[in-house]
Amino acid sequence: MQNTESSKKKIAILGSGMSSLTAAYELSSYENWQDRYEITIYQMGWRLGGKTATGRGQNERIQEHGIHIAQGWYENAFRLIQDSYKECEKHNLMPDSPFKSWDEAFDREDTTLLTHFDPKTNQWIKKNIIFPSNEYIPGQGGPLPFSAIVKKAIGLVAEILFGTDPNKDSIIIKADTSLHSINTPEHHSLWSDFKSKFEAFVKEKVFKHEGEKLLHYVSELVDNLVKEGHDHVTRKDHHSIINEIFHVLAKWVTKLIDSIADHNEYFYWLAVFVEFGMVNMKGTFADVYNPETHELDYEKINDLDYREWLKSHGASERLLSSAMVRFLYTGTFHNLTGADQQGSLAAGVGLHFLTNSAGYKGSFVWKFKAGTADTMITPIYLVLKNRGVKFKFFHKVEQVHYSDTGSIEKISMAEQVTLKDGTYTPTYKLKGLDVWPGEPLYDQIDDEQAKALKEGKFDLEESWCGWKNVKEFSLEKGKDFDYTVLGIPIDVLGGNEGICKEIIANNTAWNNMYTHVKSIPTMSMQLWITPNLKELGMHLPDWGFPEGALPNLVTYADPQYSFIDMSQVLPYEDWGDQKPGVLIYYTGSFLDPEVIPPFSDHNYPHEQLERIMRISEQWLRDKMGWFFKNATTLEYPEGMKFDVIHDFSKIAKTDYARLKTQFFRANVNPTDRYTLSLPGSNKYRLKADESGFDNLIITGDWINFGVNVGYYEGAIVSGLQAGQVVRNKLGLPSETPIFSGVTLK
Incomplete structure (x- = not known):
């Protein structure tokens, strides 16, 4: 009825x-x-x-x-x-x-860029990451289970450690040396099941198939945490051996990467990636996995800052200052938070966000x-x-x-x-x-x-x-x-x-x-640039991108530390024969003034907009030359000249007047x-x-x-x-x- x-x-x-x-x-x-x-x-x-x-x-x-x-x-x-x-x-x-x-x-994008400022050389270094596409379709079937994500992460670590690379021989020598100091958990009741695999791994086969077998055995142990038919005691035993193994592997990895990290950019990024994966997995099984309920409880570490939590599990200063860690803070606009304005993010939230993102389907990034x-x-x-x-x-x-x-x-x-x-x-x-x-x-x-x-x-x-x-x-x-x-x-x-x-x-x-x-205010800048990336001097293969890719990154210099090529939307604007060569979106966070005025101060949002436009003007002059080397000038050898930017007014007489014709937002509104x-x-x-x-x-x-x-x-x-x-x-x-x-x- x-x-x-x-x-x-x-x-x-x-x-x-x-x-x-x-x-x-x-x-x-x-x-x-x-x-x-x-x-x-x-x-x-x-x-x-x-x-x-x-x-x-x-x-x-x-x-x-x-x-x-x-x-x-x-x-x-x-x-x-x-x-x-x-x-x-x-x-x-x-x-x-x-x-x-x-x-x-949507357009799919499997490639992203990490950038890191190296204080020893006083320059930025880069690392291109290609996230392998897969057959899954996002939105269908629900999230991948944690065990599948662990397997993906272990596969990535295995590829980094055991994959083909011209630098591998020198790593093998250092790895063999560092293995001698490993103390295995002989006391554990499950060690006998694991001992033969570990010994095969140690005996000069660290970079052969046994290395991958060892890591995949760890993923099998993760599967056993939720395997039907296993009782509470059995699951607790599997959890404790996982903790032991990660402890052993983490100590070995620490010795290994400490001996290679400063040799060159390749070794630096290798060290950061491996340590990042190892410390996060080690900390997850130590703190987040609940052996009583056999569930993941991220709330247990939310009173800690994410960097603080990583440090409690042995993270080096190199990792804590790396682009991999900074990615979480800049990607969530937490980079200016905290008493020292160096970033503060609830550890459980950061780890949960990271774990979820590792379970991507299809492609890592899908662009509108x-x-x-x-x-x-x-x-x-x-x-x-x-x-x-x-x-x-x-x-x-x-x-x-x-x-x-x-x-x-x-x-x-x-x-x-x-x-x-x-x-x-x-x-x-x-x-x-x-x-x-x-x-x-x-x-x-x-x-x-x-x-x-x-x-x-x-x-x-x-x-x-x-x-x-x-x-x-x-x-x-x-x-x-x-x-x-x-x-x-x-x-x-x-x-x-x-x-x-x-x-x-x-x-x-x-x-x-x-x-x-x-909350925190954010800034946004959109630039319609007349030359294309190649004409600007950014040859994509040199940056590790395939031709036709649309670069994106989240870890460059403050304040506009995130930017992305959004040229795929240009056909849905109205350009006629005057379509720009590239469209780039930028974003970052900024700090409030000491006092936010009442709503009766009608000039406030306009002042903040002018503020971020001036900040962005200087940032472009100081920072974009690394990417657009053909758009630099003698006056600003590290930045870009503004005459490459499309002048919407057609009458701009100054660089700043031209820049103001682009689109900016100072997101200070409470909404x-x-x-x-x-x-x-x-x-x-x-x-x-x-x-x-x-x-x-x-x-x-x-x-x-x-x-x-x-x-x-x-x-x-x-x-x-x-x-x-x-x-x-x-x-x-x-x-x-x-x-x-x-x-x-």
Whole structure:
């Protein structure tokens, strides 16, 4: 029997980032969901996607919040993308799209670049990494089990140690010498099973097949940790012998790499890779694997910094300062955190993130062929709209009011503008794609308000913009909502102007979460450069890239330490015959000023934008010559000349004026900041169903969703969790599996 309209539950979703959109998608993915409830998404401004939102500028250039890619271990994200494309095809929602299926919307990349500054030579050195592609399809079948990831890691270590290389003979001599000092665990009850393999390994066969056999035997022991039929005692025995073996191998590896690391770049990178893999695996089985539950418990080390944890397991200073370790800090924008501003990252979060990434499917990196929103948000939006989800654009949350009834009773809202027809169509067609504008589509807004917005250059997504809302109203429990899903970033929640300041003031758990879960502003720069990479002097084979590859790296010099060639999106901009040779996105983090001004200081975001443009100008002059040697000058032999940059104005008279025509973002807005996972902070995060109010569900990369690092796969996980909490409260079943990361089994 169907519910009547009056008995349907109303669900108000506040915010439209990936977590909110995923919650709506999950809630509307069940047959006959419309008979039980209705869903309305309330969104400030003119577009969806939160930090993954995309806009369009001059020449229909794609303008991002920062660098967004998909990695092959984003199981929930790929499943969502695949499902939305399939549903769009079923209902013909994107009839003109050049992407007929999800895989046509991505380019795969197996190569990445690590860079490390060598203080001994006072220069940067590089290492190209090729991640072998595989037959797995991300989003299908769930994450690879931990044992499979250990086998992949061991295979990589084996290839590094035992693979063909002209330097191998000199390593063999040093390895034979270092083996004599190994003390084997003769006392262990399982040693007899392992002894023959180890002796074969030691007796002058370290770099022959026995070496690989030894490592693969360790992976067999990992399999035995979860093998059906093994009792608790047997599993504990296997865990303890693994600890013993890693202890022995780690001591040998330490002696070996200490004797070779300083010989040349090859040996340096060899030493770093092997030590990195060994120390992380050793620490995982010592601290993270729980021999009582036979599960992986990353929370056990989250009060420690990741480098601090590595050091406790014997990591050398060489490893701690290496690009391999720095990759985790820069890749998660934690590089400027901590008391010394040298980086601070919860060890469990860092290790979990690293372990998950080792379980990539297909390729390590998958690049969007068009803008992030054009590729990922558009099909989700079209599916939700087709399903009957309602969207309220230009609706800003002012306050989620505290109530001592145990429920949220009232939410204060504001309408930012008056729409001519009462509804808003947020996308327009470009080359068959439904794309998102960089500014509101003013022709749908009241003419007088649209004129004021344009003349005053008001940005309705900006907290400091000073625009006066046209209407204030309230959402009331029982009338406008029964349940509300709060999917707005944590920096918006508290402080003098926070939308949940009443709750934070009256609830200790919320106060602790807001106090301890921190964030950092990020910067973004996009450069459209007229010459191609070869003309700029970056010959890809010299850098270890195959011809046609699109380079990416995350460990270069601060502040724009991450950059990536995104030239694959150029065909989906509007260039005619003037298409640039290369398009590069840059990003990094930066520190707040000592005092962040109130929202009444309308100049603040513009000052911060000017600040990061000036910083980026100097950075380009100082740092890009290593890559673009044909674009250097006598005045700036380490940097690049700016006349290679496309001048959007066509009249720029100075280098800086030309640079300003590119696209920059200073992500200082509370909605745009990156959520951090600092040591000791995880315990204060609340789960989706832990708001303390029976009708308030929370979602976003700031809640306790599992891995707890700021990335859109995590936001999607939290959105799935929120959707299922709502259904559980309604007494309805949930069937969508949530892949929260690698498990041992």
